[in-house]
Amino acid sequence: MNRSLAKALSVVFHPLLLPTYLFAIILYYMPVSTLTLPMHVRWVVLAMIFFTTFVLPAAGAFAMVRLGYLDSMEMDRREQRGFPLLFTAVCYAATSYLFYREPAYDAVFYFVMGIIAASVFLAFAISQFWKISAHSIGLGGTLGLLLVLHQLAPEAMLIYPIIAVVFVAGAVMSARLALQAHTPAQVYAGFGSGLLLALGSSVALY
Numbered sequence: 001m002n003r004s005l006a007k008a009l010s011v012v013f014h015p016l017l018l019p020t021y022l023f024a025i026i027l028y029y030m031p032v033s034t035l036t037l038p039m040h041v042r043w044v045v046l047a048m049i050f051f052t053t054f055v056l057p058a059a060g061a062f063a064m065v066r067l068g069y070l071d072s073m074e075m076d077r078r079e080q081r082g083f084p085l086l087f088t089a090v091c092y093a094a095t096s097y098l099f100y101r102e103p104a105y106d107a108v109f110y111f112v113m114g115i116i117a118a119s120v121f122l123a124f125a126i127s128q129f130w131k132i133s134a135h136s137i138g139l140g141g142t143l144g145l146l147l148v149l150h151q152l153a154p155e156a157m158l159i160y161p162i163i164a165v166v167f168v169a170g171a172v173m174s175a176r177l178a179l180q181a182h183t184p185a186q187v188y189a190g191f192g193s194g195l196l197l198a199l200g201s202s203v204a205l206y
Helices: 003-012 018-029 038-066 082-101 107-126 134-152 159-178 184-205
Strands: none
Touching: 003 018, 003 159, 018 038, 018 107, 082 107, 107 134, 107 159, 107 184, 134 159, 134 184, 159 184
């Protein structure tokens, strides 16, 4: 794969952006029977998710670079990934708790956000001893959550986003390998663990 394309795919489908993409699908695909949040306020919720799951963690990582804790925003060194991943996981967990406490949000909100937070905590734990691919964990979790939601609401026609995520996951994992950011084992283990975490947690919705 061309290196420029591989970098572009890694940026466009960065793990911090995946929650926003996933919730955009949920907010505008899920039927009223599953999602009761009024349509005219959904963009506000999406903007809030973008802020808490992308802006805050990215700002935290940038501050760590400026303070000399990180060499770069890409966090190529395994030993530098711990604190940024932990900070991100806390941001995600706080967002999930907000969804849980506010009765205006349907259960699917805190379920999905909770699984995403758990996947980041998983990445943090594994990164203490192995440089697992966060891109792959995120994409595997995204696919798993879409499969769970498709089972929950077949009428939502999530099959199309599911197919798209399968292709995107393949492209991004190939990109990570082309950039030599990870070994094949780190990429495949990340995808598998994210997928299994999401599928295994589906019992909470039934």
